Amino acid sequence: MSGALENVGSIWDLLTSPILRTVALGSGLLGAVSGALGCFALLRRQSLVGDAVSHAALPGIALAFLLTGTKSSFGLVLGAALAGWVAMVFVLAIVRTTRLDENTALGIVLATFFGFGLVLLTFIQRLPNANQAGLDTYLFGQAATMLHEDVLLLGAGGALLLGLVVMFWKEFKLVSFDREFAATVGYPVQRIELLLTLLLVAAIVLGLRTVGVVLMSAMIVAPAAAARQWTHHTGMMVLLGAIFGCAAGVAGAVASSVVPHLPTGPTIVLVATSWAIVSLFVGAKRGILWQWLRLRMLQKRLAEEAILVGLYELAQVHGGERHGHTEGALRALSPNLLRVRRRLRELEQRELVEETSRGAWALTAKGQSQAQQIVEKAQEKR
Amino acid sequence: MSQAQLEIQVIAVLVAVACALPGVFLVLRRAAMLSDAISHSILLGIVVAYFAVRDLSSPILVLAATATGVLTVWLVEALTRTRLVRNDAATGLVFPTLFAIAVILIARYARTLHLDTDSVLLGELAFAPFHRFEVLGRDLGPVSAWVMGSILLLNVLFIGLFYKELKLATFDPEFAAAQGFAPGLLHYALMTLVSMTAVGAFDAVGSVLVVALMIAPAATALLLSHRLSVVLVLAVATAAISALIGYWVAHALDASIAGSMSTTCGAFFLATYLFAPTVGLLAQVRRRQQQRMEFALKMLAVHLAQHERHPEEAVENRPEHLVEHIRWTGDFARRVVRRALSDELVTLQSGRLFLTEKGRALASESIVQGA
Numbered sequence: 001m002s003g004a005l006e007n008v009g010s011i012w013d014l015l016t017s018p019i020l021r022t023v024a025l026g027s028g029l030l031g032a033v034s035g036a037l038g039c040f041a042l043l044r045r046q047s048l049v050g051d052a053v054s055h056a057a058l059p060g061i062a063l064a065f066l067l068t069g070t071k072s073s074f075g076l077v078l079g080a081a082l083a084g085w086v087a088m089v090f091v092l093a094i095v096r097t098t099r100l101d102e103n104t105a106l107g108i109v110l111a112t113f114f115g116f117g118l119v120l121l122t123f124i125q126r127l128p129n130a131n132q133a134g135l136d137t138y139l140f141g142q143a144a145t146m147l148h149e150d151v152l153l154l155g156a157g158g159a160l161l162l163g164l165v166v167m168f169w170k171e172f173k174l175v176s177f178d179r180e181f182a183a184t185v186g187y188p189v190q191r192i193e194l195l196l197t198l199l200l201v202a203a204i205v206l207g208l209r210t211v212g213v214v215l216m217s218a219m220i221v222a223p224a225a226a227a228r229q230w231t232h233h234t235g236m237m238v239l240l241g242a243i244f245g246c247a248a249g250v251a252g253a254v255a256s257s258v259v260p261h262l263p264t265g266p267t268i269v270l271v272a273t274s275w276a277i278v279s280l281f282v283g284a285k286r287g288i289l290w291q292w293l294r295l296r297m298l299q300k301r302l303a304e305e306a307i308l309v310g311l312y313e314l315a316q317v318h319g320g321e322r323h324g325h326t327e328g329a330l331r332a333l334s335p336n337l338l339r340v341r342r343r344l345r346e347l348e349q350r351e352l353v354e355e356t357s358r359g360a361w362a363l364t365a366k367g368q369s370q371a372q373q374i375v376e377k378a379q380e381k382r
Numbered sequence: 383m384s385q386a387q388l389e390i391q392v393i394a395v396l397v398a399v400a401c402a403l404p405g406v407f408l409v410l411r412r413a414a415m416l417s418d419a420i421s422h423s424i425l426l427g428i429v430v431a432y433f434a435v436r437d438l439s440s441p442i443l444v445l446a447a448t449a450t451g452v453l454t455v456w457l458v459e460a461l462t463r464t465r466l467v468r469n470d471a472a473t474g475l476v477f478p479t480l481f482a483i484a485v486i487l488i489a490r491y492a493r494t495l496h497l498d499t500d501s502v503l504l505g506e507l508a509f510a511p512f513h514r515f516e517v518l519g520r521d522l523g524p525v526s527a528w529v530m531g532s533i534l535l536l537n538v539l540f541i542g543l544f545y546k547e548l549k550l551a552t553f554d555p556e557f558a559a560a561q562g563f564a565p566g567l568l569h570y571a572l573m574t575l576v577s578m579t580a581v582g583a584f585d586a587v588g589s590v591l592v593v594a595l596m597i598a599p600a601a602t603a604l605l606l607s608h609r610l611s612v613v614l615v616l617a618v619a620t621a622a623i624s625a626l627i628g629y630w631v632a633h634a635l636d637a638s639i640a641g642s643m644s645t646t647c648g649a650f651f652l653a654t655y656l657f658a659p660t661v662g663l664l665a666q667v668r669r670r671q672q673q674r675m676e677f678a679l680k681m682l683a684v685h686l687a688q689h690e691r692h693p694e695e696a697v698e699n700r701p702e703h704l705v706e707h708i709r710w711t712g713d714f715a716r717r718v719v720r721r722a723l724s725d726e727l728v729t730l731q732s733g734r735l736f737l738t739e740k741g742r743a744l745a746s747e748s749i750v751q752g753a
Contacts, residue, residue, distance in 0.1 A: 042467075042468075045468050045470050045471075047468075047470040047471040047473070047474040048470045048473060050474065051418065093663075097666060098605060098655065098661065099604075099661075100601050100605070101414075103412050103413065103414040103415045104409050104412070104414040104600075106414070106415060107414040107415055107417065107593055107596075107597040107598075108414075108597050108598050108601055108648065108651055110418065110593065111418075111591065111593040111594030111644050111647075111648070112598060112644050112645060112648025112651070113648070114590045114641075114644070115591060115640065115641040115642070115647075115648065116644070116645040118590075118637075118640065118641025118644075119631075119632070119635065119638055119645055120637075121638070121641075122636075122637040122638040122641065123637040126636050126637075140485070214422065214478070214481060215478050215481070215482055217478060218474065218475070218478030218479070218482070220474070221474035221475055221478075222474075222475060222478075225467050225474075228466075228467070229466060261489050261490045262486060262489065262490060263485060263486060263489045265482075265485075266482035266483075266486045266489075267482075267486065269479070269482040270479065270482045270483065270486065273475055273478060273479040273482070274479075276475055277475070277479075280461070280464065280466050283466075287466075288464055288466065291464070
């Protein structure tokens, strides 16, 4: 008992520790920014841009280090942003001027930029005087080593990005939903798109150190995909994206500090994608679960109607209304019918059919009138 | 060149060629980013299978990893089919989830495992020759070479046997379905191949280079040719040459071989993209300039013809006036006039332009065309 209490006490200590506060704050900020900007990427069908940009940032980080010799967050982030932006310009140019599709352009840029970054990193590693330790944290991210300085950068950068989103709200919304219309009305669509891409690149680059190259893309996609399931309203979606991203960041940071050997970046991503998957299943009216339930209900109703009509038609053919018919006869009438016996029992409970003798079924008076209604309705439609 | 160096190059070429072949079909099917998704999520298959058999060299690992790759494709397609998210978002959800689970499993339960996450992403070709394939005490070369050789053989056999079917299913899936080719089955067979190739290559070169080798040579080849057979040959050649150049660059810089190979692939693509005849960016720019000049010459001829023998001719046919009237910049107007003079469409007499016979012909031809 006292052991458990002690445990709770130490977890409490951990939760209130300044280190965790820094990490949780930083991860939450990152989640909020990437969640909000990710919504625009999702709406513009550019979810994989995050993947490409985060990989493409690597040579920028390495070059920034090679040129300045500093490991300060700001310099490296600047280098990463520049490389990410160049990568995006390449992608846009390839898509616009060749017959290769966007997927291909993204793949080429992603892999070759990353490969080049790798060459630079390994080259730096073998330089005699370079202390490059810490550069490879960008591959997998290392939220746990986040410093006060990093959080400040995240906070300031995040505020700037979100401020710009609010400022250009109308433009971003229009371009995301109806590019052609925006162009017709005279908005500088290309410039708006470029700005939006620039903001996305900035958000990704800010998050790289926390969750790493591979998983950063998920922070762009997952909160946005989750938010999309709960609303049709853009403003609400962006707000929800930010909230979901923030919650995933904080939850992941806390979980990884409480559970031993739980790496922060992957945990944050797993929280975010799990919530996205839950949202896909139960979100608003379109959720997979609701779709499935609706389909089942519809199938059931159709099957019931088919049975009622089947018995009705059989009765008409045979003249005598009380004459029972077997399941086999019903199946012969509508071969696609499933679970006939179960449906019959359910109909029996609702007093629409009755078992006249073992295995033989007929309509009750109530069932008869209902079947008649169905048939008449079908004839009307015709 | 030492024995190890030779072996590394052989493996590099085998990996490159084995990746480039299915890559062509991935690019043609606009599913290039599936290679990225597959090459990351196979890690989960490897980890889970390792927990089951506790042996890193077991072939079960390869099977499980291949299956995970195919599962990834299936998951992405299933998610897309719900119409709740589009294909890009589905891809972006599925593979980071699987990859994150794998990284967490390794960090929590397999820290002693010889599978550090760095080498997963980056691979290390330089170590490949240390792992020997021995039968009855005889050394038959590095294991990677045999593995990649077999995968390459499988890829060649598959593409060779189903060439016609693949071609049809890629370019016209509806027609292929109508012909009873089961494009779905072929699609999954191809994805199995991609997945298996990624698994084989992953050990040597890491997951990101797999993407580079699958997509970049294929894209390069597609810029250069429209014929599938030629594209396949070009892709294979580009991949193999990139592998060799990449190796020697890495050797010179003492840097990552995998990274250097992908950089070389990228450089080949960039060079093709910029300089390829007809489709290259430079050729496009030159063509556009040429068209602009041709159009300008026609416009000049028509302009002069319109005002010929009219009272305002004295003003309209001065070169300086063109800037004002046709809204050309001064520089462009001078270039057009110079070109028109050298093509003998006009003559310049005391600061005024007069159409030659040739110029008049061009003008009337242009007007007829326009009408």
